[in-house]
Amino acid sequence: MDSILVTGNGPLNGQIPIAGAKNACLTLMPATLLSEEPLTLTNAPRLSDIKTMTALLQSLGAEVSSLQDGQVIAMSSHDLTSQTADYEIVRKMRASNLVLGPLLARFGEAVVSLPGGCAIGARPMDLHVEGLEALGAEIELEDGYLHAKAPGGLKGAVHEMRFASVGATENIVMAATLAKGTTVLKNAAREPEIVDLVECLRKMGAQISGEGTSTIEIQGVDRLHGATHQVVTDRIELGTYMLAPAICGGEVELLGGRMSLVESFAEKLDAAGVDVVQTKDGLKVARKNGRVRSVDVVTEPFPGFPTDLQAQMMALMCTAEGTSVLEERIFENRFMHAPELVRMGANIEVHGGTATVTGVESLKGAPVMATDLRASVSLILAGMAAEGETTVSRVYHLDRGYEHVVRKLEGVGAKIERIKGQ
Numbered sequence: 193m194d195s196i197l198v199t200g201n202g203p204l205n206g207q208i209p210i211a212g213a214k215n216a217c218l219t220l221m222p223a224t225l226l227s228e229e230p231l232t233l234t235n236a237p238r239l240s241d242i243k244t245m246t247a248l249l250q251s252l253g254a255e256v257s258s259l260q261d262g263q264v265i266a267m268s269s270h271d272l273t274s275q276t277a278d279y280e281i282v283r284k285m286r287a288s289n290l291v292l293g294p295l296l297a298r299f300g301e302a303v304v305s306l307p308g309g310c311a312i313g314a315r316p317m318d319l320h321v322e323g324l325e326a327l328g329a330e331i332e333l334e335d336g337y338l339h340a341k342a343p344g345g346l347k348g349a350v351h352e353m354r355f356a357s358v359g360a361t362e363n364i365v366m367a368a369t370l371a372k373g374t375t376v377l378k379n380a381a382r383e384p385e386i387v388d389l390v391e392c393l394r395k396m397g398a399q400i401s402g403e404g405t406s407t408i409e410i411q412g413v414d415r416l417h418g419a420t421h422q423v424v425t426d427r428i429e430l431g432t433y434m435l436a437p438a439i440c441g442g443e444v445e446l447l448g449g450r451m452s453l454v455e456s457f458a459e460k461l462d463a464a465g466v467d468v469v470q471t472k473d474g475l476k477v478a479r480k481n482g483r484v485r486s487v488d489v490v491t492e493p494f495p496g497f498p499t500d501l502q503a504q505m506m507a508l509m510c511t512a513e514g515t516s517v518l519e520e521r522i523f524e525n526r527f528m529h530a531p532e533l534v535r536m537g538a539n540i541e542v543h544g545g546t547a548t549v550t551g552v553e554s555l556k557g558a559p560v561m562a563t564d565l566r567a568s569v570s571l572i573l574a575g576m577a578a579e580g581e582t583t584v585s586r587v588y589h590l591d592r593g594y595e596h597v598v599r600k601l602e603g604v605g606a607k608i609e610r611i612k613g614q
């Protein structure tokens with residue numbers, strides 16, 4: 193297995209291009225199942241998760257071609273051969289469950305493996321099931337698979353979700369585009385990736401309003417046609433790289449960054465003493481003066497502080513002045529980066545869903561282990577500011593969500609290299 197070797201190397205300067213959003217692309221790709229006409233995505237990120245979704249769609253009989261070095265994904269699901277998403281693929285990537293709604297809507301049948309737990313939590317699918325059942329689906333759990341049927345087609349309904357789940361919102365909205373009648377989804381998730389999905393579905397002929405708010409209304413249509421859609425900028429990659437100059441010092445411009453994607457995150461950075469300025473090309477980030485200050489963080493559904501930036505923010509707080517309390521309210525086990533940061537000299541106490549970080553002057557490089565996607569990049573950020581060398585192992589986690597990390601960080605002056613595993 194490969195590892196990343198990073199050495200503290202002082203302030204950063206330059207520009208980092210931000211890619212298309214992994215979590216938008218992973219819901220836009222299954223949308224191809226809703227139509228027999230081609231769907232083409234541009235500005236797609238080059239990530240292993242995208243390859244996994246490609247394999248899943250191909251296992252259903254869809255044609256998926258990766259063009260222009262992976263930045264364009266051309267898909268057609270005119271002739272599907274299966275409606276079963278196999279455990280072997282779903283267990284590798286939870287987002288595979290996003291084929292459930294589209295398959296049910298187009299074919300009236302879907303068999304999707306339950307994803308099983310993952311490092312950060314149990315991640316059940318009850319909210320997906322409740323929403324699709326509200327649209328008239330009959331869903332049974334057998335031998336680890338959800339067997340979903342809608343023999344007479346789905347019917348629009350008013351449904352309020354118990355929690356603003358991102359994936360459940362995406363599955364229900366996609367299913368409702370082909371349901372008979374009107375669906376009103378309440379307590380819907382408001383993430384930019386959902387807005388991007390709705391904009392793509394609308395290009396395909398869907399009748400949807402309210403995206404980005406807690407109530408989304410969908411008028412079912414008989415069929416959807418093909419479209420071409422540009423994937424929205426990745427706000428989590430953006431936020432991650434905003435932290436690089438915050439942790440190391442210097443000034444970095446994140447190309448393609450938009451303040452509207454990271455409003456609450458940028459507010460937290462401002463309170464910690466980090467300047468974020470919108471330029472014509474993106475976001476320019478620099479420390480206001482010297483050491484950052486500790487701030488408290490609570491993760492919430494959008495527009496609140498994103499859970500996917502909690503691990504990276506913890507890395508910044510490790511060397512901040514004062515004490516920071518980070519509360520993780522979205523996932524039940526998302527502090528696995530904490531003991532690894534402690535190996536680097538951080539002062540962190542975790543009690544249940546709360547981590548208390550008392551800033552230290554400087555971290556010390558050490559061998560550490562990546563445990564999940566966002567933890568892996570949190571350790572790299574910490575290593576960039578630490579004295580000495582840090583080796584981050586199990587970087588296959590990193591490849592799931594960050595393209596060309598070494599190249600992007602080297603480009604602004606980080607001392608970082610990928611070591612091929614034996």
Ligand code: EPZ
Pocket residue numbers: 214215216218286287313314315316317318319320321355356357358359360499500522523524565566593
């Ligand atoms: C999406 O996951 C993202 N993944 C996650 O990003 C992100 O952390 C999460 O939303 C929250 O923002 C993709 O978009 C591919 P949820 P999702 O349904 O849809 C519980 C990353 O690092 N829940 O909003 O799975 C669930 O267990 C990944 O890029 C239920 O209880 O998130 C969790 O505690 C990690 N029942 C909470 O809700 C359900 O039916 C949020 O889950 C569904 C979810």
